[in-house]
Each structure stands twice: as C-alpha cells, then as structure tokens.
Amino acid sequence: MxxxxxxxxxxxxxxxxxxxxxxxxxxxxxxxxxxxxxxxxxxxxxxxxxxxxxxxxxxxxxxxxxxxxxxxxxxxxxxxxxxxxxxxxxxxxxxxxxxxxxxxxxxxxxxxxLANPYVSAEPPAADNGQPWQTGNSPLPAEQQSALAAVIDQAFSKHYGAGARTSAVLIATPEHLLAERYLPGFTPETAQRTWSVAKSIGASVIGAAVYQRLLEVDEAAGLENWSHPLDPRGAITLENLLQMASGLDSNVAGNRTDRVYMGGGLVSDTATEAALEVTPGERWKYANNDTMLALRTLRERFATLDDYLRFPFHALLDKIGMQHTYLETDWQGDFILSSQVWTTARDLARLGVLHLNNGEWYDERLLPEDWLTYISTPAPAQPDAGSPGYGAQWWLYNERFPELPNDTIAARGNRGQFLVIIPSHDLVVVRRGYDLAGQPGFNEHDFTRDVLKALATGEQRP
Structure with a gap:
C-alpha cells in the first residue's frame, strides 16, 4: 500500500x-x-x-x-x-x-x-437607441446630479479595489437614464459577458418553451443518456436551469477550461459527466448545467443550421440585439455558459424584455410567466451569504434587505452585471475588466446607491 x-x-x-x-x-x-x-x-x-x-x-x-x-x-x-x-x-x-x-x-x-449559416450576413448597423426615447433625460436636475455622482464612483475604486469599469447603463423601458463608457469604448463595443451568458441562454430556452419546443419539467432526453440503465435520464431541463443536475462537475463547477480555451467540445465534457447525487437534491454552480440545457434544445432540431439560427430569429434579432455574438465549439454547440460578446445596450434590451413580461412591441417572445419562473427560488439553494438562485438568474431577495425583494441579476466574471428590478421598472448594467485576485466590483452596493440617487428629491417619473 x-x-x-x-x-x-x-x-x-x-x-x-x-x-x-x-x-x-x-x-x-x-x-x-x-x-x-x-x-x-x-x-x-x-x-x-x-x-x-x-x-x-x-x-x-x-x-x-x-x-x-x-x-x-x-x-x-x-x-x-x-x-x-x-x-x-x-x-x-x-x-x-x-x-x-x-x-x-x-x-x-x-x-x-465549420457550420456557417450566416455566411452572407451584413455587418450590424449602427445602434439606433431603440426602444428608448431620445432627447434629454426625464430626471429632475437633483436626481441627475445624484446619479452622476454614483456613476463617478463606479469608474473609480469605490466599489472594489480591483474594479475596472468599462461601461455603465441605467434604463427604464422608455428612457436611458444614464450611460457612460471608458474612453475608447462606444455603445457598439462588444465585450465578453462571461457568466451573464447563462441568463441569455435561459432567455433562449424561454423562447423555445414559448414556441413549445421544450417543457421545463420534462426530461432533458439527451441521446448520450438514453440507455435504460443510465440514471441521468431522470435529469430534467428544470434541474439544469436551476444548477441542480446532480452531475459531477469537479471541485469547482465554474472551471471548464478544456471547453473555454482548450478547443474541447461540449459533447466530450458536459454530456460525459457522471451522476453524483439525485437530480434536484443539491445546488451546485456548474457551467456544464447551462451547456447541457442548450444541448437539450439542440437535440430538438432536425439540422444544426436550424439550431444555430434559432436564438437570433426567435429572440435576439427581434429585440435589436444586433451587436451580440453567441459563440460555439467547433461542432456547433453554443457555449452559453460564458462565451457571448455583447454591448451594454444589448444587455439592457434583454432586461427591458423581461420588464415587459416577455413582450416586445406587442409581440410575445417569452412565456407570460417567464419572469416569475426565473425569479422563483429553486428548491435547492446556495449557502447563506450568497444571492439566491432561480433559473439561471441570481436572486437578491430577503437575503439582501437593502434591495427590493424582486431584484434579479445576471452575474459574470470580471464584473459583468445585468440587474433587473421589476418593482422599480429599472435595468442596471455594469461592464468591466476587474482584476483577478482583487476585490471586484460590488454590484449590490452600486445598485443600492443607484436606487438612492433616483429617490433623491422628487419621485422618479
């Protein structure tokens, strides 16, 4: 021995x-x-x-x-x-x-x-600012001043010693209340979302649910899990969306280096993981769960090109996310756990779609109850001290009393944040290049301060 x-x-x-x-x-x-x-x-x-x-x-x-x-x-x-x-x-x-x-x-x-269904696509047009009204800010001067001071702090080290902010955008469905960029960046400068992509992926799944291509409570049904002896056949799409697959994702489920930078495949990594615990029993943050949710959608399509077009035709193109790129592995599986490049405005558009309960200019794109679904705490939750978890969205519920109880967020590495607050009809976006190993940008405190600024003096329109 x-x-x-x-x-x-x-x-x-x-x-x-x-x-x-x-x-x-x-x-x-x-x-x-x-x-x-x-x-x-x-x-x-x-x-x-x-x-x-x-x-x-x-x-x-x-x-x-x-x-x-x-x-x-x-x-x-x-x-x-x-x-x-x-x-x-x-x-x-x-x-x-x-x-x-x-x-x-x-x-x-x-x-x-390589699959290339958009080989003849035209370059994206300049961002037209829709759906927001252009012109002067609707905020009273006192609120504008208070909000500008908070944004000044966002471009400093105030919210984290390792924070390096590249963009801040605050919007309602009608107005861009504030928007600022690092010099050299514009509203059309796409940046990697990292794990904010998970919430974009959930929105693609939502569009598929609305079109009756999927049901969240049905088994994922992956071909790789189809043997009668395979217990992974019990994993539902909802288990995957709620980070509760029960699959082995090593010690750190957010480290999928072989797929992210090693040229590996979703089908060689995520679909091969073995079951550790009963599906639904344990919450564990795992990039593989997101990739598997999208793999579930892929296996509903007859052709790869149809699958690759779906997120754009069903969602992104509809709401004007023209500067958003969904990257794949070399066999065509979306890596929607991280590898999306998009702009602050495009993220805000996704937020507005959720504030509008899945409608865009009177066209329904997501199920009517989708916001409620993704905002409902999953049966298995992260440890205390962390935000709660719904379906590929983080929840700032009763665990964080300084924010409204309906606050949800998409959160990504290096300080990428999309925060949605339905009770205030508000979207808050922060993009950054925070330094590894140093305290990053504190989105909770920033959002809290944004709300305080908007409550200064008169009530926000």
Whole structure:
C-alpha cells in the first residue's frame, strides 16, 4: 500500500494539467480573445493586451504574457504559436456566431468544415437607441446630479479595489437614464459577458418553451443518456436551469477550461459527466448545467443550421440585439455558459424584455410567466451569504434587505452585471475588466446607491 503522502501527491499529479496542455490553454486563450475582441468588439491590439489579456486568473497569466497573436483581418482568423513554434492554436470568426476555437492540431485549411449559416450576413448597423426615447433625460436636475455622482464612483475604486469599469447603463423601458463608457469604448463595443451568458441562454430556452419546443419539467432526453440503465435520464431541463443536475462537475463547477480555451467540445465534457447525487437534491454552480440545457434544445432540431439560427430569429434579432455574438465549439454547440460578446445596450434590451413580461412591441417572445419562473427560488439553494438562485438568474431577495425583494441579476466574471428590478421598472448594467485576485466590483452596493440617487428629491417619473 502507498504511503498516504505519496498517494496524495500522485492524486494531485493525475488531476493537474501537463505543461503542454497549459501552454495550449494559454495560446487558445490569446487566440480566442484576440479574435473575438478584434472582430466582435472592434478593439485595437493595445486595448486587447490591456483589457482582455491583462488581470486574468493566474493559471495561464504568465504564459499569456509571452505569446503573440497573428491577426488575419481579411480572412478573419487569429493564430498563436506556442511550444517554441512547434504548435499553434487558431480561432476563426463567423458572422453572428463570433469566434470558434479549433482543437489542438487543427489547421485553418479545415475551416470549411465549420457550420456557417450566416455566411452572407451584413455587418450590424449602427445602434439606433431603440426602444428608448431620445432627447434629454426625464430626471429632475437633483436626481441627475445624484446619479452622476454614483456613476463617478463606479469608474473609480469605490466599489472594489480591483474594479475596472468599462461601461455603465441605467434604463427604464422608455428612457436611458444614464450611460457612460471608458474612453475608447462606444455603445457598439462588444465585450465578453462571461457568466451573464447563462441568463441569455435561459432567455433562449424561454423562447423555445414559448414556441413549445421544450417543457421545463420534462426530461432533458439527451441521446448520450438514453440507455435504460443510465440514471441521468431522470435529469430534467428544470434541474439544469436551476444548477441542480446532480452531475459531477469537479471541485469547482465554474472551471471548464478544456471547453473555454482548450478547443474541447461540449459533447466530450458536459454530456460525459457522471451522476453524483439525485437530480434536484443539491445546488451546485456548474457551467456544464447551462451547456447541457442548450444541448437539450439542440437535440430538438432536425439540422444544426436550424439550431444555430434559432436564438437570433426567435429572440435576439427581434429585440435589436444586433451587436451580440453567441459563440460555439467547433461542432456547433453554443457555449452559453460564458462565451457571448455583447454591448451594454444589448444587455439592457434583454432586461427591458423581461420588464415587459416577455413582450416586445406587442409581440410575445417569452412565456407570460417567464419572469416569475426565473425569479422563483429553486428548491435547492446556495449557502447563506450568497444571492439566491432561480433559473439561471441570481436572486437578491430577503437575503439582501437593502434591495427590493424582486431584484434579479445576471452575474459574470470580471464584473459583468445585468440587474433587473421589476418593482422599480429599472435595468442596471455594469461592464468591466476587474482584476483577478482583487476585490471586484460590488454590484449590490452600486445598485443600492443607484436606487438612492433616483429617490433623491422628487419621485422618479
């Protein structure tokens, strides 16, 4: 029998990535973020180096610093060599679908095998500001001044020592009450959502439920789980939406590096996880649960192209989210747990759709009770001290008495936040590049201060 200490070391070694894999991750990270920031976000190499590749988590941070991206602007791809030039990672851009990371060992010559249903799509038009009315702010001067002071704080270190704000937007369904950007950013500058994508993914699922393609209480029914002996066949779509699949997602369910930057597939990772506990018994934040919810939708479609078009035709194009890119793996599964690039205005539009109970200009896109559904606490909840959880949305309910009890939020890495407060008819968006390892932007305190500013003097119209 092995000594306990030696057995522990061998166990750690078995679970850790090799140097070659870490180098591939770093090169994939640089290729993917450079590609997306260039062709989705219109950013310069200097902006990319400062914002996308600076302040990131330490697993690959030092390796990223030593890599150089080759950008082909005509064919819209990025190549990053690593391991002394012996190997390379490649990321390729597609209209509406953004950048896709090819697997280790693949070459650009194989790009014709990628699905591309929008090959002839026109570039997005300039943001027209709809559905909001243009013109002067409807707020009285006293409220405008108070709100401006809070936004000044948002662009400082006031809400977190590691906070680096790139955009703030506060809106009702009728008006943009406030909007401010970091120099060099505009209303059309797309930025990665990280886990805010989960709430976008839930909205896509909501559109599918409205169109009767799915029911939340039915089994996910994935082909990979179809054997009669497979207990994963009991996992429902609702279990996935509520982060209660019961599947093994390792110690940290938010670390899916092989899919996010290793060129891995949803079908090779998320669908292969084994069951740990009974579905619905345990809440555990897991990127795989979101990816599996979208995989459930994919398996309802006859063709991949039909699936790839659905989020745009059923939702995003309808509400004017024209600067939003939903990225996939190289076999066409949406990575809607993180890999979406969008603007502050497009996120606010999604918030307004929910304030309008799923209607947009009198056209219903989501079920009438969808806001209630995603805002209802799941049976299994996160530990005390954290916001509660509904269906791919965080809940600032009675756990946080300084905010209205109906406050919900989409929350993402590096300080991405979309906060919806139905009782105040209000949407609050904050985008950022918060520094890993330092206190990030405190969206609770910021939202609280926004509400206080809007309550200054006269009541908000």
């Amino acid at each position: 092995l000594p306990l200490a030696l057995a522990g070391l061998l166990g750690q070694a078995a679970a850790a990535e090799t140097e070659t894999t870490l180098n591939a991750y770093a090169a994939g990270y640089v290729a993917g973020f450079t590609c997306s920031a260039t062709f989705n976000g219109g950013k310069s190499p200097e902006q990319i180096r400062e914002h996308e590749l600076g302040g990131i988590y330490p697993l690959i941070a030092d390796r990223v610093d030593n890599l150089t991206a080759e950008i082909n602007r005509e064919q819209k791809w990025v190549r990053v060599a690593y391991d002394d030039g012996q190997r390379a990672r490649i990321s390729i851009w597609r209209p509406k679908l953004g950048c896709v990371d090819l697997p280790v060992g693949a070459s650009f010559a194989q790009h014709e095998h």
